[in-house]
Amino acid sequence: MSQVEIPVFTAPRSLKPVVTHFCPGCQHGTVHRLVAEALDHFAVQERTIGVASVGCSVFLYEYFAIDVVESPHGRAPAVATGVKRALPDRVVFTYQGDGDLAAIGTSEIIHAANRGEALTVIFVNNTTYGMTGGQMAPTTLAGQQTSTSPYGRDPANDGSPIRMAELLAQLDGTRFSARVAVDSPRHVIQAGRVIREAFATQIQARGFAFVEVLATCPTNWGMNPVQANQRIAAELIPCFPLGTFKKIESQS
Amino acid sequence: MTLDLFIAGFGGQGVLLLGNLLAYAAILEGKNASYFPAYGVEKRGGAATCTVVISDDEVASPVVGRPGCAILLNQASLDKYLPRVRPGGWALVNSSLAEENLPRVAPIEVLALPLTELALDVGDARLVNLVAAGIWARKSQALTLASLESALRKVLPERNHRFIPLNVEALKRGAALIAS
Amino acid sequence: MDQRLFVKGNEAVAMGALAAGCRYYFGYPITPQSDIPEFTARELPRLGGTFIQAESEIAAINMLLGASACGMRAMTSSSSPGISLKQEGLSYMAGSELPGLVVNICRSGPGLGGIDASQADYFQAVKGGGHGGYRLIVLAPHSVQEMYDLALLAFDLSDRYRIPAMLLGDSVIGQMKEALIPHPRAQVELPPKDWAVRGKQEGAPQRVVKSLYLGDGELEAHNWRLHERYALLEARETRWEGLHTDDAELLVTAFGITARIAKSAVRMAREAGFKVGLLRPVSLFPFPREAFRTVTLVTKKVLCCELNTGQMVEDVRLSVARDAEVYFYGRPPGAGSLPTPEEFAEQIARYCGGAA
Ligand SMILES: Cc1ncc(C[n+]2csc(CCOP(=O)(O)OP(=O)(O)O)c2C)c(N)n1
Ligand code: SF4
Ligand SMILES: [Mg+2]
Numbered sequence: 128m129s130q131v132e133i134p135v136f137t138a139p140r141s142l143k144p145v146v147t148h149f150c151p152g153c154q155h156g157t158v159h160r161l162v163a164e165a166l167d168h169f170a171v172q173e174r175t176i177g178v179a180s181v182g183c184s185v186f187l188y189e190y191f192a193i194d195v196v197e198s199p200h201g202r203a204p205a206v207a208t209g210v211k212r213a214l215p216d217r218v219v220f221t222y223q224g225d226g227d228l229a230a231i232g233t234s235e236i237i238h239a240a241n242r243g244e245a246l247t248v249i250f251v252n253n254t255t256y257g258m259t260g261g262q263m264a265p266t267t268l269a270g271q272q273t274s275t276s277p278y279g280r281d282p283a284n285d286g287s288p289i290r291m292a293e294l295l296a297q298l299d300g301t302r303f304s305a306r307v308a309v310d311s312p313r314h315v316i317q318a319g320r321v322i323r324e325a326f327a328t329q330i331q332a333r334g335f336a337f338v339e340v341l342a343t344c345p346t347n348w349g350m351n352p353v354q355a356n357q358r359i360a361a362e363l364i365p366c367f368p369l370g371t372f373k374k375i376e377s378q379s
Numbered sequence: 380m381t382l383d384l385f386i387a388g389f390g391g392q393g394v395l396l397l398g399n400l401l402a403y404a405a406i407l408e409g410k411n412a413s414y415f416p417a418y419g420v421e422k423r424g425g426a427a428t429c430t431v432v433i434s435d436d437e438v439a440s441p442v443v444g445r446p447g448c449a450i451l452l453n454q455a456s457l458d459k460y461l462p463r464v465r466p467g468g469w470a471l472v473n474s475s476l477a478e479e480n481l482p483r484v485a486p487i488e489v490l491a492l493p494l495t496e497l498a499l500d501v502g503d504a505r506l507v508n509l510v511a512a513g514i515w516a517r518k519s520q521a522l523t524l525a526s527l528e529s530a531l532r533k534v535l536p537e538r539n540h541r542f543i544p545l546n547v548e549a550l551k552r553g554a555a556l557i558a559s
Numbered sequence: 560m561d562q563r564l565f566v567k568g569n570e571a572v573a574m575g576a577l578a579a580g581c582r583y584y585f586g587y588p589i590t591p592q593s594d595i596p597e598f599t600a601r602e603l604p605r606l607g608g609t610f611i612q613a614e615s616e617i618a619a620i621n622m623l624l625g626a627s628a629c630g631m632r633a634m635t636s637s638s639s640p641g642i643s644l645k646q647e648g649l650s651y652m653a654g655s656e657l658p659g660l661v662v663n664i665c666r667s668g669p670g671l672g673g674i675d676a677s678q679a680d681y682f683q684a685v686k687g688g689g690h691g692g693y694r695l696i697v698l699a700p701h702s703v704q705e706m707y708d709l710a711l712l713a714f715d716l717s718d719r720y721r722i723p724a725m726l727l728g729d730s731v732i733g734q735m736k737e738a739l740i741p742h743p744r745a746q747v748e749l750p751p752k753d754w755a756v757r758g759k760q761e762g763a764p765q766r767v768v769k770s771l772y773l774g775d776g777e778l779e780a781h782n783w784r785l786h787e788r789y790a791l792l793e794a795r796e797t798r799w800e801g802l803h804t805d806d807a808e809l810l811v812t813a814f815g816i817t818a819r820i821a822k823s824a825v826r827m828a829r830e831a832g833f834k835v836g837l838l839r840p841v842s843l844f845p846f847p848r849e850a851f852r853t854v855t856l857v858t859k860k861v862l863c864c865e866l867n868t869g870q871m872v873e874d875v876r877l878s879v880a881r882d883a884e885v886y887f888y889g890r891p892p893g894a895g896s897l898p899t900p901e902e903f904a905e906q907i908a909r910y911c912g913g914a915a
Contacts, residue, residue, distance in 0.1 A: 173759060173760050173761060176629075178625070192759060192765060194757065194765060195756070196624075196767075196768045196769075198651070202617065202647075205617070205619075205624075206625035207625060209624060209627070209629075212609045212622070212625075212626060213583065213629035214629050234614050234615060235614070235621070237614075238618065
């Protein structure tokens with residue numbers, strides 16, 4: 128009797144079969160995979176253009192088997208605006224960190240959302256500047272020690288963590304805004320669904336979609352991968368609640 | 380032949396429109412022309428100036444230090460710019476609003492006419508620029524009234540085209556002052 | 560007869576860009592160039608193009624980067640303070656080898672400065688401006704017609720060499736009106752944009768537009784490649800205008816509006832019997848070094864006139880024959896600082912030994 132092998136789990140087509148440079152326990156890799164699965168789900172790999180930002184995810188083009196434009200730090204939403212306006216029938220997404228999107232690029236993200244650009248924005252919030260060595264980010268938690276907040280973030284001096292998903296949900300141009308985490312199988316499945324939803328928003332011409340993903344940076348948090356993963360539920364989610372803050376079904 | 384003209388007055392006297400009109404008419408006659416509005420802080424202070432150069436050749440500088448002619452529509456312009464007119468040149472001065480009270484420095488011809496009153500007589504004080512255009516065109520013999528009339532259609536926004544007959548009358552009134 | 564329009568320099572540059580096939584404009588308002596976004600906001604939608612008033616000059620240059628990465632002809636315009644904000648994006652475009660047009664209707668600085676004509680951004684324009692040792696193609700129009708013509712040329716050069724192009728104007732050239740004869744874009748053969756992103760087809764190579772090169776030796780090689788292209792640009796695409804250079808004892812040089820003023824001054828001086836000529840760089844980068852060298856093999860005195868305290872004069876000094884003397888006459892920009900032909904003519908008389 129011959130046996131037929133039925134693959135139940137394969138690598139996404141939209142990802143290259145390569146080893147990433149991410150640190151052990153870093154969740155950028157998980158988020159990459161979820162994005163790639165969404166592209167595969169909609170079979171849009173061949174008409175997708177990724178817009179990379181500056182941060183640990185700068186090598187987007189090394190991992191995704193898609194065309195990519197790199198942008199200056201924080202400017203990905205503006206670059207993506209140019210791309211989407213030039214090629215309106217393509218699927219365009221940015222992939223940005225919290226330093227990139229919520230500090231230096233605040234202006235670009237707010238105005239891209241406010242114009243209702245038909246983009247999907249994947250925002251990886253790891254509460255720190257991963258690439259440059261763990262400095263304080265606008266999302267760093269109160270009391271969190273980083274290399275530039277050695278005594279812990281002091282809201283009186285540094286402000287409080289900025290909640291981008293809620294903030295962007297306020298804008299008329301935003302059609303979808305949600306926050307997810309990838310710290311448990313349940314959350315990963317949920318995150319995958321929400322990221323698909325964010326691409327659906329674009330593909331169905333509904334407009335601007337934003338997904339904030341809470342993610343680990345074990346290296347700069349000074350934790351091992353397990354501890355870092357536990358910190359998501361223990362510290363991050365209480366400050367950054369998961370959920371969908373806006374979802375408009377009608378076309379823009 | 381090259382003619383250069385400096386025009387100055389206060390905002391609302393149509394200084395920029397006047398320069399634009401003369402330069403445009405020259406273009407319609409197949410000449411070369413430049414029109415350079417000086418704007419900026421001065422404009423905000425209420426003054427408006429512009430420089431027009433009309434030439435059969437290529438216009439070299441659109442900026443002129445000592446113009447061959449000046450149209451000066453108010454007192455401040457007269458005081459400031461009359462001394463800049465080149466020796467041998469001439470100036471048209473709006474005597475309704477300005478009188479020459481500084482000693483003249485260079486041998487120039489000054490044509491002082493009550494332009495605002497003439498404009499009022501035609502129908503509106505704002506026609507002062509067109510009265511001046513008629514005078515300048517006729518005296519300099521650089522432009523025909525016909526091309527000025529055509530240029531009016533180009534420089535006035537569509538919504539103001541209904542004023543063209545009145546504008547033409549102002550042009551003619553100005554020109555007639557020189558003919559007589 | 561060709562249609563002769565009478566338009567502002569700012570309108571002419573926008574018309575030229577549209578004639579060049581540019582269908583994307585991204586910009587942020589600033590005096591004295593707002594006629595450009597106003598014109599493109601009106602005209603682009605009629606042509607099926609895109610106009611975006613960006614939230615800042617930074618966003619605008621990055622939108623240009625994005626559209627250009629897709630292979631589109633796109634532009635932005637601004638004036639000095641806004642051009643400063645675009646330097647980051649320009650550096651990325653240069654590093655990513657992206658074409659595109661940036662118009663600088665230069666105003667006076669530093670800082671907020673003023674809105675009067677200035678050439679104080681010469682260094683910034685021709686020496687790179689942003690970080691990383693790149694160059695832009697820099698063209699300096701001196702008439703309304705050239706605002707149009709050089710916009711067309713800038714797009715062609717930028718596409719051919721994959722170097723961003725800048726038109727360096729000033730508030731006089733931008734605001735003045737002159738006759739313009741519009742004409743269609745020249746049919747030149749340009750290399751295909753086989754680097755532009757468009758969505759990776761099955762089996763096709765991935766296209767990546769980037770300026771990051773981290774592998775051993777990669778960035779050095781990239782920089783040498785750019786450098787060679789700049790050298791090629793200099794060998795092939797240098798442009799200038801000469802006037803009475805054959806018998807000149809004094810060579811006046813100036814660009815942009817200052818060259819127009821100088822033309823009148825040269826005419827006045829010639830009428831007064833002075834043997835004076837003019838060399839006007841049209842391309843500021845590449846700089847017409849060879850033209851300066853050749854003319855100064857015979858003409859030993861050069862007077863460089865600028866609307867600043869001396870910037871292009873440095874390139875002139877580096878270009879002239881060894882024994883030529885270079886003098887400078889300029890004014891730092893600001894209200895009431897516009898030099899006149901009479902003023903330049905005086906300077907010419909001063910340096911032209913032995914009046915006729
Ligand atoms: C103009 C500019 N300023 C600073 C930097 C340095 N820089 C590179 S990445 C980065 C922060 C990245 O943090 P984040 O966006 O949170 O991404 P992560 O690495 O955490 O994923 C900074 C400040 C830069 N590249 N450009
Ligand atoms: S530094 Fe942090 S964000 Fe960057 S790869 Fe390492 S773990 Fe990930
Ligand atoms: Mg981060």
